[in-house]
Amino acid sequence: MCLGIPGEIVELIPGQPELAKVEVAGVRRAINVGLVSQDGIRPGDWVLVHVGFAMSKIDEREAAATLELLRGLGQVYADELDALAESDIT
Incomplete structure (x- = not known):
């Protein structure tokens, strides 16, 4: 299952206007x-991240509520975080 996960933009990548670092x-x-x-x-x-793309900009309150809901999914959420940790688009 692929989930859209809220991530906070922590850095814009210099010289690559299409890329930013997020923390999830x-x-x-x-x-x-x-x-x-x-x-x-x-x-x-805050943005909603799906398969390495920011799909939409969201506010911090929506991000917190979504993260709480996702944590309740247990292993599905853990698997999605593992996939994110292993990804690299740079």
């Missing part, structure tokens, strides 16, 4: 932000 539950990975860059992405923003 302690895991930091580069993702493609091209689909939401028109919304003015910057560190501290």
